[in-house]
Amino acid sequence: MVQAISDINLSDKLIKWFLSNKRDLPWRKTKEPYSVWVSEIILQQTRIETGIKYYYSFIKKYPNVKLLAKSNKQQLLKTWEGLGYYSRALNMHKAAKQVLLNHGGVFPKDYQSLINLPGVGDYTASAISSICNNEKEAVVDGNVLRFISRLLKIDEPINSFKTKKQIKKYLNEKISLKNPGDFNEAIMDFGSTVCKAKKFLCQSCIFSLDCQAHLSNTVKNYPIKSNKIKPVKKEMNYVIIISDDKKIYLNKRSDKGIWKNLFEFFLVKGDPMPITKSMVVKSLSKKFNFNSNKLRLHKSIIHKLSHMDLKINFYMIEVKNNGGKMYDFSSLNEIPFPKPLKVIIDDFV
Ligand code: SF4
Incomplete structure (x- = not known):
């Protein structure tokens, strides 16, 4: 059960941390939904360093949704070559066509329109709508799940639908009303650079006095995962x-x-x-x-x-x-x- 610890000022602390630790990433220079979407799709299953390289070449070749919708699939797959999970590129092609057909070629930025595009799930729709449209939709990815499961010492498997839903609900209550996009970027960065899977930086962590796993010296036990299927x-x-x-x-x-x-x-x-x-x-x-x-x-x-x-x-x-x-x-x-x-x-x- 996800228990909210009401006195953690999660939002203010995270945004303050983010302002002085924000990574300089190319897609952070824009709030234009097409570019943010491209970056979010590329970054699924991809390391940031690799993602940057592909982001530049993708945006150079397909600078807007109209050109992407009209692109040749084989050339698109060639641009994607090496990134893996090629269905992402094919879904982008389908989504671009849908944007042309249903949104007059203007890439949507509201959660409800985004979630209906091929290849866009709750995580991507939340990221784009919070960054580009100030919607209070918290992102929940692996980094966020790990951080919150330790902070609140959640004794439920984080890979269960129920736990993800509860964490999303908790974060939607905690998300910054003024800067939901910054909150989301902050929590993702925090999970991937401070509350890391193995080399977690508890000694310099701004939540060391709030974190239930750290306070009980049980960080290594979290997150809990239900048995993974062997490949x-x-x-x-x-x-x-x-x-x-x-x-x-x-x-x-x-x-x-x-x-x-x-x-x-x-x-x-x-x-x-x-x-x-x-x-x-x-x-x-x-x-x-x-x-x-x-x-x-x-x-x-x-x-x-x-x-x-x-x-x-x-x-x-x-x-x-x-x-x-x-x-x-x-x-x-x-x-x-x-x-x-x-x-x-x-x-x-
Ligand atoms: S104290 Fe450690 S485990 Fe807790 S949030 Fe910070 S880095 Fe993560």
Whole structure:
């Protein structure tokens, strides 16, 4: 149960701290909802340092929602390449079209309109509407949940819907009426730079006399999380096929998975995994003419996703060009690839 400790002046203390510790981030120079939205979507699952780089290139290429709505999806995915979770970019494309259709091309800044856009949840709608429209909607992300769970010593799992809802309610009562946007940015920064997951800075913390976990010397026990599901192990096998006239085979993924619309090498399909070299040869020989003795394992990598540990083996072979799906190396810079394949592609360009 989230118990409000009424005498914590959360809002004033956080905003005072924020004014002298505010990080100089490019999206903080504007209250224009389109730019704030772009930054918030990029920062989901992305470190700030990486996010800054992508934010600049995205805004340069798509400076407003109209250009984004009319953009080419393949080029958009290329701009997003390396960030992962590509559905974010595709949802942005859909949202931009919706803004053109339903809002006359003016990016909305009120919570109710924002929450109806594809890819926008409570966290993003709260961030944009508080920063750009002064709405009193508190943000609740992982950093905020950790900080509040320690401050109030919440003995409930923070990854439960019920606890998140209670923390949101508590913060909506505490949020600054005058500067809700500053309050939200302050609490996110505070969680990520002071009340950190491991190296928490209790000795210099402005809440050390309020914080229930610190006062009871139990910070390490918080936040409480219900059992996390262990990531499953999976193996994939690709063959990098180079033709005798120096082109490379690529296939555009059309399935519904996280790499939909991105390009990949020749994928060896079939169970059981892991496969043998002779299975790779068998799969390839249905389509290509080649000397099987020259098939070799180029590299194996482990790609970690939140729900999966993916081992990817990359084989390599030279084939006779049979005229299908072969691309010039010079076109690789224009084609979007999943992150683990991009690492391999970078060896060729
Ligand atoms: S005293 Fe420590 S645990 Fe409590 S809010 Fe501050 S940094 Fe977090």
